[in-house]
Amino acid sequence: MAKLDNRRINFVLNLPIEVKAKVLYEYLVKGTSNRECEKKIKGLNEEDGWQAWSVIHFYGFDKEHKKKYKYTQKFITEKLNELNETDIADLYLNKDASIIDEDDSEVVMNETDGNDVFRTVKKRVGQNKLRKILLKNYNGCALCNIKDKNLLITSHIIGWNDENTTKEDRVNPQNAILLCKLHDAMFENGIISLKDDFTVLYKDGYEFDDQSIDKNLNFSKPSKDSPAPKFLKEHRKRYRF
Ligand SMILES: [Zn+2]
Numbered sequence: 152m153a154k155l156d157n158r159r160i161n162f163v164l165n166l167p168i169e170v171k172a173k174v175l176y177e178y179l180v181k182g183t184s185n186r187e188c189e190k191k192i193k194g195l196n197e198e199d200g201w202q203a204w205s206v207i208h209f210y211g212f213d214k215e216h217k218k219k220y221k222y223t224q225k226f227i228t229e230k231l232n233e234l235n236e237t238d239i240a241d242l243y244l245n246k247d248a249s250i251i252d253e254d255d256s257e258v259v260m261n262e263t264d265g266n267d268v269f270r271t272v273k274k275r276v277g278q279n280k281l282r283k284i285l286l287k288n289y290n291g292c293a294l295c296n297i298k299d300k301n302l303l304i305t306s307h308i309i310g311w312n313d314e315n316t317t318k319e320d321r322v323n324p325q326n327a328i329l330l331c332k333l334h335d336a337m338f339e340n341g342i343i344s345l346k347d348d349f350t351v352l353y354k355d356g357y358e359f360d361d362q363s364i365d366k367n368l369n370f371s372k373p374s375k376d377s378p379a380p381k382f383l384k385e386h387r388k389r390y391r392f
Pocket residue numbers: 292293294295296297330331332333334
């Protein structure tokens with residue numbers, strides 16, 4: 152995910168929706184280069200392509216999306232109107248968020264499904280909001296003393312990709328735990344799980360000692376939105392605890 156600075160973000164925020172829709176239409180549908188977009192589109196000035204490029208990046212698109220879609224400009228305008236631009240800007244400006252580094256690989260772009268067009272940016276906005284909530288609720292990693300935000304991650308109890316996961320579950324703080332990268336990886340891979348009372352469960356046969364991994368973990372409850380039993384149950388079931 153490209154990083155955008157203040158100047159570029161403000162530029163995009165101040166641009167009329169129709170101009171942004173036109174840029175996306177030209178780039179995503181027709182395959183017009185960003186420089187050509189600037190020449191062609193009223194409302195943009197020729198400036199080495201950065202104006203058009205800022206718009207393209209702002210909505211989470213990149214070279215790989217050029218000429219990949221078959222939508223009308225009207226459809227794109229409608230989609231843009233559904234997005235909250237302030238939330239998107241916050242993605243780039245919020246220094247607490249390392250969403251930019253979180254895994255996007257599970258986001259599948261599918262040109263035949265109109266709802267997928269802005270899925271990446273919607274997902275990031277959702278993740279960003281959820282992360283902010285967790286950083287407020289938890290005092291660092293729920294399982295150790297790590298408080299460095301760069302090492303903390305939103306760990307989903309039931310993953311984004313799970314076929315049973317609803318839209319609401321994905322952004323539900325009770326379906327997430329703030330964990331450090333190590334404990335996230337352990338939880339994500341089913342090396343540990345949690346009982347409904349948050350007692351930590353350890354995978355049978357895993358060589359915790361060999362990896363110098365502490366087996367005396369205590370779960371620190373968040374100030375609110377504790378993990379919900381229905382999600383924890385699902386996690387235990389999946390990893391056979
Ligand atoms: Zn930890």
